Amino acid sequence: MTAATAAPPLGRATGLLRDALATRRTALGDDAVPAPLVVPLGAADVLGTGAPDPYAATRPRANVQLTARAVLIGPWGGDEPVCGQCLAMRWQRLRSRSEREALERSRPPHGATAWPLLTPYALDAVWAVYRAALGGRVSPPATAPADRELPQVTRVDLGTLATVTFPLLPEPLCPYCVTTVPETPDGARTVLAHTPKPAPGRYRLRSASSYPLPEQALANPVCGALGARTWINPASTTTAPVAGTNFVRGYAGLNDVTWSGQANSYAASRTLAQLEGLERYAGTHRRRGTTPVTASFDALVAEGTPVVDPVARGLYAPETYANDPLVSPFDPAREIPWVWGRSLRDDRPVLVPARLAHYSAGVDADNFVFECSNGCATGGSREEAILFALLELVERDAFLLAWYGRSPLTAIDLRTCRRASVRAMIDRAALHGYDVHAYDTTMDLAVPVVTALAVRRDGGPGTLSFGAAAGFDPEETVESALSEVLTYIPHLPHQVAERRGELLAMAGDYTKVLHLKDHAQLFGLPEMAVHAREFLEPTDVLPLAGAFRDWTASVRPGTDDLRDDVRFLVRRMADAGHDVVVVDQTTPEQRRMGLHTVAMVVPGILPLDFGWSRQRALLMPRLRTGLRDAGRRPDVLPEADIKAVPHPFP
Numbered sequence: 091m092t093a094a095t096a097a098p099p100l101g102r103a104t105g106l107l108r109d110a111l112a113t114r115r116t117a118l119g120d121d122a123v124p125a126p127l128v129v130p131l132g133a134a135d136v137l138g139t140g141a142p143d144p145y146a147a148t149r150p151r152a153n154v155q156l157t158a159r160a161v162l163i164g165p166w167g168g169d170e171p172v173c174g175q176c177l178a179m180r181w182q183r184l185r186s187r188s189e190r191e192a193l194e195r196s197r198p199p200h201g202a203t204a205w206p207l208l209t210p211y212a213l214d215a216v217w218a219v220y221r222a223a224l225g226g227r228v229s230p231p232a233t234a235p236a237d238r239e240l241p242q243v244t245r246v247d248l249g250t251l252a253t254v255t256f257p258l259l260p261e262p263l264c265p266y267c268v269t270t271v272p273e274t275p276d277g278a279r280t281v282l283a284h285t286p287k288p289a290p291g292r293y294r295l296r297s298a299s300s301y302p303l304p305e306q307a308l309a310n311p312v313c314g315a316l317g318a319r320t321w322i323n324p325a326s327t328t329t330a331p332v333a334g335t336n337f338v339r340g341y342a343g344l345n346d347v348t349w350s351g352q353a354n355s356y357a358a359s360r361t362l363a364q365l366e367g368l369e370r371y372a373g374t375h376r377r378r379g380t381t382p383v384t385a386s387f388d389a390l391v392a393e394g395t396p397v398v399d400p401v402a403r404g405l406y407a408p409e410t411y412a413n414d415p416l417v418s419p420f421d422p423a424r425e426i427p428w429v430w431g432r433s434l435r436d437d438r439p440v441l442v443p444a445r446l447a448h449y450s451a452g453v454d455a456d457n458f459v460f461e462c463s464n465g466c467a468t469g470g471s472r473e474e475a476i477l478f479a480l481l482e483l484v485e486r487d488a489f490l491l492a493w494y495g496r497s498p499l500t501a502i503d504l505r506t507c508r509r510a511s512v513r514a515m516i517d518r519a520a521l522h523g524y525d526v527h528a529y530d531t532t533m534d535l536a537v538p539v540v541t542a543l544a545v546r547r548d549g550g551p552g553t554l555s556f557g558a559a560a561g562f563d564p565e566e567t568v569e570s571a572l573s574e575v576l577t578y579i580p581h582l583p584h585q586v587a588e589r590r591g592e593l594l595a596m597a598g599d600y601t602k603v604l605h606l607k608d609h610a611q612l613f614g615l616p617e618m619a620v621h622a623r624e625f626l627e628p629t630d631v632l633p634l635a636g637a638f639r640d641w642t643a644s645v646r647p648g649t650d651d652l653r654d655d656v657r658f659l660v661r662r663m664a665d666a667g668h669d670v671v672v673v674d675q676t677t678p679e680q681r682r683m684g685l686h687t688v689a690m691v692v693p694g695i696l697p698l699d700f701g702w703s704r705q706r707a708l709l710m711p712r713l714r715t716g717l718r719d720a721g722r723r724p725d726v727l728p729e730a731d732i733k734a735v736p737h738p739f740p
Contacts, residue, residue: 101130101133103130103156103205103206103208104128104129104130104156106208107128107154107156107161107208107213107216108126108127108128108154110208110213110216110217111126111128111154111213111216111217111220112125112126114213114214114217114221115217115221118221120221120225122225122226123220123221123224123225124153124224126153126154126220127148127151127152127153127154127174128152128154128155128156129145129148129149129152129154129155129156129174130145130155130156130157131155131156131157131162131178131181131182132157132158132181132182132185132189132193134193135182135193135194135196136149136175136178136179136182137179137182137183137193137194137339138265139194139195139339140193140194140195140196140197141196146175149174149175149178150173150174150175150264150266150267151173151174152174153165153166153174153220153224154216154220155174155177155178155181156206157181157206158205158206159206159247159248159249160245160246160247160248161216161245161246161248162177162181162243162244162245162312163216163219163220163223163224163243163244163245163246164177164223164224164241164242164243164244164258165177165241165242165243165258166223166224166241166242166243166244167223167226167229167230167241167242168230168239168240168241168242168257168258169239170239170240170241170259170260171260171267172240172241172258172259172260172261172267173264173266173267175261175264175265175266175267176258176260176261176264176266176267177243177258177313179261179263179264180258180259180261180313180314180315181312181313183336183337184311184312184313184314184317184318184336187337187344190337190339190344191344194339206248207248208248211251212246212248212251215246215251215253216246219244219246219253223242223244223255230242230255230257231255232255232257232306234304234305234306235302236302236303236304236305236307236683237257237304237305237306237307238257239304240257240258240259240304240307241257241258241260242255242256242257242258243255243256243257243258243312243313245312254312256306256307256310256311256312256313256314257304257306257307257310258307258313259304259307259308259313259315259679260678260679262377262378262379262677262678262679263375263377263379268379269379270379270380270381271379271380271381272380272381272383273380273381273382273383273428273429273430274430275430275439276439277380277430278429278430278431278432278439278673278674279432279439280432280434280472280672280674282434282472282473282476282653282656282657283471283472283473283653284651284653285471285473285474285651285652285653286650286651286652287650287651287652289650290648290649290650291562291563293474293477293478293561293562293563293652293655294469294470294474295469295470295471295474295652296470298358298361298362298365299357299358299361301361301365301470301683301684301685302683302684303361303364303365303683304683305360305364308364308367308368309334309364309367314336315371315679316334316336316349316364316367316368316370316371317334317335317336317349317367318336319334320332320333320334320360320363320364321333321334322356322359325580326580326581327518327521327522327580328515328518328519328522328576328577328579328580329352329353329354329359329573329576329577330352330353330354330355330356330358330359331350331351331352331359331577332350332351332356332359332360332362332363333348333349333350333351333363334348334349334350334363334364334367335347335348335349338370338374338375338450339450340374340449340450340451340452341416341445341450341451341452341453341457342416342460345450347370347374347450349363349364349366349367349369349370350362350363350366351363351364351365351366352573352576352577365468365685366468368468368677368679368680368683368685368687369463369466369467369468369687370463371677371679372466372468372675372676372677372680372687373448373449373450373463373466373675373687373689374448374449374450374451375448375450375451376429376444376447376448376451376675377677377678378674378676378677378678380429382427382428382429382444383427383428383429383430383441384425384426384427384428385425385426385428386422386423386424386425386426387399387400387422387423387426388422388423389425390428390441395441396433396436396438396439396440396441397428397440397441397442398431398440398441398442398443398446398669398671398691398693399693400420400443400446400458400459401420402693402694403446403459403691403693403694403697403706404459404696404697404706404707404709404710405419405420405458405459405706405709406459406703406704406705406706406709407703407708407709409703410703410704413703414703414704416457416460417457417458417459417460417704418457418458419458420458420459421458424455424456425455426443426444426445426453426455426456427443427444427445427451427453427455427456428441428442428443428444429441429442429444429447429448429673430442430673431447431671431672431673431674431691432671432672433669433670433671434476434656434660434670434671434672435660435663435664435668435669435670436669440669440671442671442673442691443456444456445457445458445459445461446459446461446689446691447673447675447689447691448675448689449461449462449463449466459704459706460699460701460704461697462606462698462699462700464482464483464486464697464698465479465480465482465483465689465690465691465692466479466482466675466687466688466689466690467479467481467482467687467688467690468680468685468686468687469685469686470684470685470686471652471686472672472674472686472688473652473653473656474652474686475686475687475688476656476672476688476690477652477655477656477659479672479688479689479690480656480659480660480663480670480690480692481537481560481561481659482560483690483692483695484535484537484539484560484659484695485539485558485559485560486558486696486697486698486739487533487535487695487696487712487716488531488532488533488535488539488541488558488560489531489539489541489558489737489739490696490698490707490713490737490739491531491533491696491712491713491716491717491720492529492531492533492541492624493733493737493738493739494707494708494713494732494733494737495713495716495717495722495723495727495731495732495733496624496731496732496733497531497624497717497722497723498624498628498629498722499529499530499531499541499624499625499628499629500529500530500628500629500630500631500632500637501527501528501529501530501628501630501631501632502528502529502530502540502568502631502632502633502634502637503631503632503633503634504516504526504527504528504568504634506633506634506635507565507568507569507634508565509565509569511569512565512568512569512572515569515572515573515576516572518576519544519575519576519579522579522580523546523547523548524544524545524546524547524555524579525544525545525547526542526543526544526545526572526575526576527542527543527544527545527625528540528541528542528543528568528571528572529541529542529543529625529628530632530637530638531558532638532641532720533716533717533719533720533722534666534716534719534720534721535659535662535663535666536641536645536662537560537561537562537641537659537662538560538561538562538564538567538638538641539558539559539560539567540558540559540560540564540567540568540570540571541556541557541558541571541625542556542557542558542559542568542571542572542574542575543555543556543557543575543622543625544575544576544578544579545626546583549616549619550583550616551582551583551584551586551587551590551614551615551616552579552582552583552584552585552586552614553586553613553614553615553616553618553619554613554614554618554619554622554738555575555578555579555582555610555613555614555740556575556610556613556738556739556740557571557572557573557574557575557577557578557740558571558574558739559571559574562646562647562655564634564637564638564641564642565634568634574740578610578740582610582611582614583614585607585611585614586611586614586615589611590615593608593611593612593614593615594615594617596608596612597612597615597617597618600702600734600735600736601702601703602702603701603702603736604701604702605700605701606700606740608700608701608736609700609736609737609738609739609740610738610739610740612736612738613738618738621733621735622738663692663695666694666719667694668692668693668694668695669692669693669694670690670692671690671691671692671693672688672689672690672691673688673689673690673691674686674687674688675687675688675689676688694710694711694712695712696710696712696713696716698739702736705736705737708732708734713727713732714726714727715727
């Protein structure tokens with residue numbers, strides 16, 4: 091797509107297709123088939139960020155949409171309310187970066203004037219599909235009940251006449267189907283409910299495979315909610331990875347958001363990948379049909395409205411704001427968007443900066459920080475989602491305290507783990523030439539935190555790979571941490587070798603560390619191993635039971651109610667001086683699948699950032715006091731003892 095011409099090139103073809111379908115319908119006298127309403131798709135932005143869509147008034151009612159390559163027929167069938175605008179929005183999100191930038195930055199398309207070519211046999215094929223689908227003569231081809239229940243869209247390829255049908259999830263931001271309402275405190279009401287666990291030591295309420303995920307609706311090339319497809323990596327010998335990706339527009343442009351699953355079978359990994367994709371989908375933007383509160387921090391405080399202070403969540407160094415054009419200092423007098431959350435500590439509604447609750451949302455006024463998915467989690471209940479979101483915050487906070495604070499560490503003797511899965515992971519790592527280690531990095535919030543480290547035996551590229559986990563069951567936590575590092579080591583040596591020159595430049599100048607991948611790959615350099623001395627030279631080695639004896643014997647909650655575990659964590663954080671705020675991110679799509687997603691905002695604990703110039707943790711009080719509060723050192727951490735080296739968290 092390049093510069094504009096006088097009219098969208100699909101206009102003439104649209105009229106030809108409309109007239110041809112109408113003529114065939116009249117010739118057959120088939121009143122059971124609704125009249126065709128045809129609009130072009132791909133010649134104008136339908137997401138509302140570029141120039142206005144000239145077909146906006148009729149698109150919701152359209153049952154045929156013509157693209158440069160194919161005809162989309164539907165939605166048809168199903169019980170869910172869905173419209174042509176829903177289809178168009180999902181279709182556009184799957185386009186290439188160049189297509190989306192052209193459409194969403196108001197650059198009208200320029201193409202061949204006779205394209206698409208609508209031959210008589212192509213028109214006959216489209217009519218046959220249209221008559222069958224809209225006339226109720228065919229049934230959804232999907233095998234999974236969750237997909238068959240949804241409205242369907244049939245694509246007819248104009249080059250090959252190949253025909254394929256996919257289910258379509260309603261679009262929660264469709265301006266035709268959804269009437270937005272203001273954010274309200276009542277909408278954020280969170281009451282922790284009695285939530286029976288399968289057993290006192292089990293924290294997931296049900297298996298991942300038990301959720302009715304509409305897999306085809308989530309990933310398909312026409313209207314996939316999460317992306318166009320998933321792919322496997324048969325070259326991995328440590329796990330059976332499945333991944334997907336899509337572009338999400340954020341405050342820094344189009345971002346490539348990847349979601350993946352790492353299990354021991356491709357089927358299990360695909361389910362985990364889609365669950366992670368849904369979590370990303372919920373976390374990047376608010377998809378609940380609400381408009382945020384717009385006000386300044388000063389005005390909200392003056393009127394007595396409870397708010398999360400962005401300063402307590404951490405800000406960047408002044409030089410970052412001076413040198414980074416994508417961020418600006420927080421201005422308490424400037425109006426910014428807020429969403430309602432709920433303080434679990436104080437049991438009251440509280441406003442949270444929208445940028446801290448949805449990490450791809452944002453406007454120019456609130457560009458004081460870049461957030462990530464840290465503290466977002468999905469579960470089968472709100473309580474389960476809250477618990478795992480808090481555990482993720484605890485895990486990252488503890489890792490950063492240990493890393494930047496140079497904390498002496500105790501290693502865990504992995505030979506004392508009873509799970510066969512742990513032993514299998516050790517063996518798999520060894521086949522790749524790695525030794526794996528685990529360390530107790532628990533801090534003052536009590537819950538066991540384990541950091542795992544894979545060390546390449548010959549010291550070659552991919553030297554170190556880190557991972558971490560937090561959980562109530564120590565052995566399960568070890569397994570989770572090891573599982574994370576095992577996902578990276580098959581690919582890390584090649585990635586490091588391929589970028590060696592670039593990574594060496596980062597090792598000499600940390601300001602060149604800009605992206606998430608830079609942190610992990612930097613420590614694939616043998617030259618960076620010197621900075622991981624606390625991990626490579628632990629002060630002691632203990633059996634698993636010995637490392638977590640106090641937790642297991644007297645601290646760990648032992649009830650069969652998940653609510654008790656959540657309350658335990660909230661109390662620990664409150665005792666450490668932190669509020670605990672939950673923001674419900676659950677989308678309509680997730681709700682119909684029995685899923686809940688939340689973002690937990692805990693001001694004061696260390697946030698995970700990527701990019702050396704954007705490290706909030708280095709400036710926060712907790713970095714100085716956390717190790718003392720955890721009993722890992724007798725005093726406040728002096729500035730001279732802070733490890734001013736980028737963290738290696740993947």
